[in-house]
Amino acid sequence: MIHLTIDNQEIEVEEGTTILEAAQEKGIFIPTLCYHEALEPYAACRLCAVELEGKRGSRLVASCAYPCEEGAVIHTDSEMVRRSRRITVELLMASSEHLPLVKALAAQLGVAEPRFRLPPDDCILCGLCVRACRDIVGIAAISLLNRGMEKRIGPPFEIASNACIECGTCVLICPTGALKLEDITKEEKAIHRWGSPFDRRPCHICGDHDLEPHLSLGPHSILGEQTSGEE
Amino acid sequence: MKDNLKIGLFICDCGGEIASYLDTEALVMAAEQLPQVALSQRMPYLCSRRDLMKLQEAIRGAGLNHIVVAGCTPRTHEALLRSACREAGLNGHLLEMVNIREGCAWVHSADGERAMAKALDLLKAGVARASLSEPYEGVKVQITPSALVIGGGVAGMTAALALAKRGIAVKLVEKEHHLGGLLRNLHALYPKEQRASELLKCQIEELREEPNVEILLGAQVSEVTGPVGNYRVVVTSGGAERAFQVGAIIVATGAQVQKPFGLFRYGTSKVITQLELESLLAKGDLQAEQVVMILCAGSSDENTYPSALCSLTALKQALLIKRTHPKVRLTLLFRDLYLKGDNPEADIRKAKELGVEFIQYGPEAEPRVTAEGVEVYDLLTKQKANLPYDLLILATPLIPQEDVTVLANRLKIPLDSHGFFPDVRLRLRPHGYIERAIYVCGAAHYPSDLRETTFQALSAAARAFNFLKQKQIISEGAMAAVDAALCTGCGSCVEICPFQAINLRPKDGLLSISVVEPTLCKGCGLCLPACPVKAISLQGDSDPQLTAQIQAILSSEESKDRPLILGLFCEWSAYAVAELAGARHLQYPPNLRIISLRCAGRIDPYHILWAFLNGADGVLIGGCLPGKCHYVRGNQQAEGRVAKLNDALAARGFEIERVRLQWFQPDNPSAFVEEISNFVAQIEALGPRVTQDRRSQDGAAEKRSLGAR
Numbered sequence: 001m002i003h004l005t006i007d008n009q010e011i012e013v014e015e016g017t018t019i020l021e022a023a024q025e026k027g028i029f030i031p032t033l034c035y036h037e038a039l040e041p042y043a044a045c046r047l048c049a050v051e052l053e054g055k056r057g058s059r060l061v062a063s064c065a066y067p068c069e070e071g072a073v074i075h076t077d078s079e080m081v082r083r084s085r086r087i088t089v090e091l092l093m094a095s096s097e098h099l100p101l102v103k104a105l106a107a108q109l110g111v112a113e114p115r116f117r118l119p120p121d122d123c124i125l126c127g128l129c130v131r132a133c134r135d136i137v138g139i140a141a142i143s144l145l146n147r148g149m150e151k152r153i154g155p156p157f158e159i160a161s162n163a164c165i166e167c168g169t170c171v172l173i174c175p176t177g178a179l180k181l182e183d184i185t186k187e188e189k190a191i192h193r194w195g196s197p198f199d200r201r202p203c204h205i206c207g208d209h210d211l212e213p214h215l216s217l218g219p220h221s222i223l224g225e226q227t228s229g230e231e
Numbered sequence: 232m233k234d235n236l237k238i239g240l241f242i243c244d245c246g247g248e249i250a251s252y253l254d255t256e257a258l259v260m261a262a263e264q265l266p267q268v269a270l271s272q273r274m275p276y277l278c279s280r281r282d283l284m285k286l287q288e289a290i291r292g293a294g295l296n297h298i299v300v301a302g303c304t305p306r307t308h309e310a311l312l313r314s315a316c317r318e319a320g321l322n323g324h325l326l327e328m329v330n331i332r333e334g335c336a337w338v339h340s341a342d343g344e345r346a347m348a349k350a351l352d353l354l355k356a357g358v359a360r361a362s363l364s365e366p367y368e369g370v371k372v373q374i375t376p377s378a379l380v381i382g383g384g385v386a387g388m389t390a391a392l393a394l395a396k397r398g399i400a401v402k403l404v405e406k407e408h409h410l411g412g413l414l415r416n417l418h419a420l421y422p423k424e425q426r427a428s429e430l431l432k433c434q435i436e437e438l439r440e441e442p443n444v445e446i447l448l449g450a451q452v453s454e455v456t457g458p459v460g461n462y463r464v465v466v467t468s469g470g471a472e473r474a475f476q477v478g479a480i481i482v483a484t485g486a487q488v489q490k491p492f493g494l495f496r497y498g499t500s501k502v503i504t505q506l507e508l509e510s511l512l513a514k515g516d517l518q519a520e521q522v523v524m525i526l527c528a529g530s531s532d533e534n535t536y537p538s539a540l541c542s543l544t545a546l547k548q549a550l551l552i553k554r555t556h557p558k559v560r561l562t563l564l565f566r567d568l569y570l571k572g573d574n575p576e577a578d579i580r581k582a583k584e585l586g587v588e589f590i591q592y593g594p595e596a597e598p599r600v601t602a603e604g605v606e607v608y609d610l611l612t613k614q615k616a617n618l619p620y621d622l623l624i625l626a627t628p629l630i631p632q633e634d635v636t637v638l639a640n641r642l643k644i645p646l647d648s649h650g651f652f653p654d655v656r657l658r659l660r661p662h663g664y665i666e667r668a669i670y671v672c673g674a675a676h677y678p679s680d681l682r683e684t685t686f687q688a689l690s691a692a693a694r695a696f697n698f699l700k701q702k703q704i705i706s707e708g709a710m711a712a713v714d715a716a717l718c719t720g721c722g723s724c725v726e727i728c729p730f731q732a733i734n735l736r737p738k739d740g741l742l743s744i745s746v747v748e749p750t751l752c753k754g755c756g757l758c759l760p761a762c763p764v765k766a767i768s769l770q771g772d773s774d775p776q777l778t779a780q781i782q783a784i785l786s787s788e789e790s791k792d793r794p795l796i797l798g799l800f801c802e803w804s805a806y807a808v809a810e811l812a813g814a815r816h817l818q819y820p821p822n823l824r825i826i827s828l829r830c831a832g833r834i835d836p837y838h839i840l841w842a843f844l845n846g847a848d849g850v851l852i853g854g855c856l857p858g859k860c861h862y863v864r865g866n867q868q869a870e871g872r873v874a875k876l877n878d879a880l881a882a883r884g885f886e887i888e889r890v891r892l893q894w895f896q897p898d899n900p901s902a903f904v905e906e907i908s909n910f911v912a913q914i915e916a917l918g919p920r921v922t923q924d925r926r927s928q929d930g931a932a933e934k935r936s937l938g939a940r
Contacts, residue, residue: 025279
């Protein structure tokens with residue numbers, strides 16, 4: 001058993017328990033977004049950050065993934081924590097201010113107006129759908145595409161997924177209702193446009209030949225040149 | 232009811248998510264009154280580590296042999312709870328989940344009292360179902376670690392080599408007396424103009440040296456039987472039969488070039504196909520000054536598979552002819568140029584630089600071939616041209632081999648409308664069924680060029696290897712079984728099974744009986760209602776369980792919830808969207824009691840009647856949209872059965888508006904709520920089916936007569 005202090009409460013937990021689990025047992029509320037009981041901790045949203053006192057000063061750790069340590073002193077609602085969460089929520093608000101979920105968080109933490117603006121987007125990139133598909137269903141039909149500002153959710157290469165079994169677990173688990181099944185299975189997406197940046201080859205591993213499009217060259221790309229050459 | 236039944240009921244507060252809408256304490260008290268329940272307990276956060284441990288302690292300590300968990304959706308949490316049960320020594324199939332969160336608390340948050348009544352009904356149904364559940368280990372298969380490759384063309388050889396190099400014993404069956412398939416007839420390969428014969432020679436040599444590969448030439452697969460993972464294959468060659476066992480099968484039977492007899496003067500000396508030109512080029516025997524190529528020859532109908540192959544071949548051949556015979560006048564007539572590859576435009580440009588003429592014709596005016604020339608209407612210049620020729624090359628499509636249907640029947644795999652083997656991807660949870668381990672590659676799949684064929688062959692080999700290396704697979708899904716004592720051998724189930732898992736076997740010489748092949752069964756339950764003598768049972772999801780569930784879920788004694796409506800919902804569509812409506816906190820009338828089923832096709836008309844006998848005022852059956860059934864045709868089956876039932880009911884003066892079959896989109900919760908509200912309003916307008924008094928009297932009599940069944 002491990003002993004620690006969360007918000008001045010002495011707590012005794014099993015080894016391997018995370019800070020979030022320990023807090024939940026005591027009824028201490030820590031907000032979360034990307035956390036799900038049926039999935040491994042992901043520590044992506046940083047909303048569950050808590051303050052962990054240490055010899056060289058305090059630091060923030062993601063409580064969903066950080067295991068309880070003997071003698072640890074943790075604050076879940078200190079100024080440091082609130083400040084971190086306010087910034088996290090402010091960043092979320094940049095593109096998703098319209099979502100009830102984000103609105104509620106903003107109201108809770110007292111963030112009125114974000115300093116940043118991005119085009120509105122329902123998806124907050126918590127990755128729950130991706131992880132549920134992979135770890136609960138066992139399929140991995142969707143993934144996180146691209147990086148940084150371009151990051152979004154979709155089937156690999158944004159081509160209608162052949163692997164998707166349409167069980168709807170991703171849609172169910174999505175906290176914001178951003179995902180629809182047709183985003184994954186919609187047929188039109190199977191067609192690559194001319195000039196697509198991908199080098200199209202069938203996959204060595206899965207043989208998904210959807211990657212190999214049938215491209216039609218319009219007559220003008222061939223004959224247009226020819227006629228202009230003759231003139 | 233079993234004697235030693237000890238059901239443990241756990242009701243989750245879900246950290247307030249349920250407890251703030253439903254009085255879980257009152258539910259625990261009410262559940263304690265149920266006769267089968269040995270332990271009823273409230274859990275603050277069942278999926279937390281601490282509460283899971285408490286659950287396990289209760290299983291071990293109180294000797295519980297069935298668990299009912301009332302909480303959230305099984306779709307996300309069932310695996311977690313099942314493994315916890317297993318750790319505590321309880322078979323995973325003895326866990327039953329009742330969704331009172333998305334299924335009750337969240338959707339009826341405005342009507343606490345009725346929500347409580349409904350929650351209790353759901354609990355009762357869960358307990359009724361659990362009390363009849365049996366431990367079930369699933370299907371275990373030991374895999375024979377060897378593979379059969381059908382077809383010794385480039386696809387088959389590549390796949391066989393790839394598997395052999397990974398240490399798998401491979402039998403390669405080729406119907407001709409030599410390896411190589413279509414590649415034998417090709418001259419140079421696109422785009423690098425490598426000689427096909429050289430490539431083939433290397434590959435055959437490598438294959439012959441590979442100790443893991445056994446090549447059977449002049450042989451044909453005449454029989455494939457047995458369970459998945461241990462197929463028994465019989466191969467005939469020259470009258471002799473050989474039988475062996477394999478774990479996986481790769482189909483690489485290739486395709487053939489269509490010979491356009493009767494079209495474009497094919498058959499006369501000056502008109503040949505692309506493939507025949509290849510051998511001319513290989514011989515270096517091209518004697519012509521005016522060459523015309525016609526693309527998409529004879530493939531004007533929609534039925535031919537759209538393929539990039541002829542266009543690529545034509546381009547390759549044009550370049551080759553122009554390089555070796557620069558004086559030849561070459562005209563290429565095309566309707567569409569389907570090109571792919573690294574940089575096909577560069578090749579077109581090159582061809583034009585070399586003097587190849589491109590003329591596009593329209594689909595309504597195909598080129599006309601006479602002895603003197605080819606008449607074509609040029610779409611671009613809008614003029615007729617007459618091209619003299621002394622060699623006319625027809626680009627004809629690749630079509631499936633003649634005997635594909637025979638092979639498809641033997642392997643029990645489908646063909647697409649063109650006669651190629653499609654990629655079959657089942658939309659089922661991977662842990663619930665066993666994969667067939669039959670993989671298709673190359674031109675048997677669809678017309679593909681060499682590069683694509685090679686990729687496909689490698690991928691088929693990789694997938695086969697991944698399957699074979701498991702050595703043993705376990706499927707936990709439900710499975711049908713036929714009671715041999717009851718079966719009359721009528722064959723209804725054989726016809727209905729979408730996965731060809733049921734076969735008729737002779738019994739006592741005269742009779743035959745149905746036998747389910749467990750490794751092919753996907754547990755959809757479509758065969759259950761089809762059986763006229765009810766000889767089929769579904770392990771893990773039995774009929775008595777379903778009837779007990781229906782009875783319990785309608786047992787509400789409160790008259791407040793009249794009309795009482797039973798929803799028999801397919802888990803992939805209607806049930807999924809019902810849960811989604813819950814997750815979005817949408818509200819619908821609490822009159823609806825939902826039972827989740829594998830497929831709408833699982834529903835027997837008897838279940839619907841049973842629901843009415845037990846006091847339902849309406850029955851709503853929810854299934855997948857047409858063409859979307861995860862078990863191929865379960866929704867069609869349901870539609871047919873409901874229509875028949877309605878006819879019978881209408882003939883007896885029953886208000887058939889009380890039964891409705893509805894297709895649901897799995898991700899449109901607002902449409903779902905609208906449909907539910909509509910149906911509830913419709914039943915409300917009809918009023919309760921019978922008065923309370925009559926219901927109990929008549930019901931008892933009807934039940935007695937039904938019990939005699």
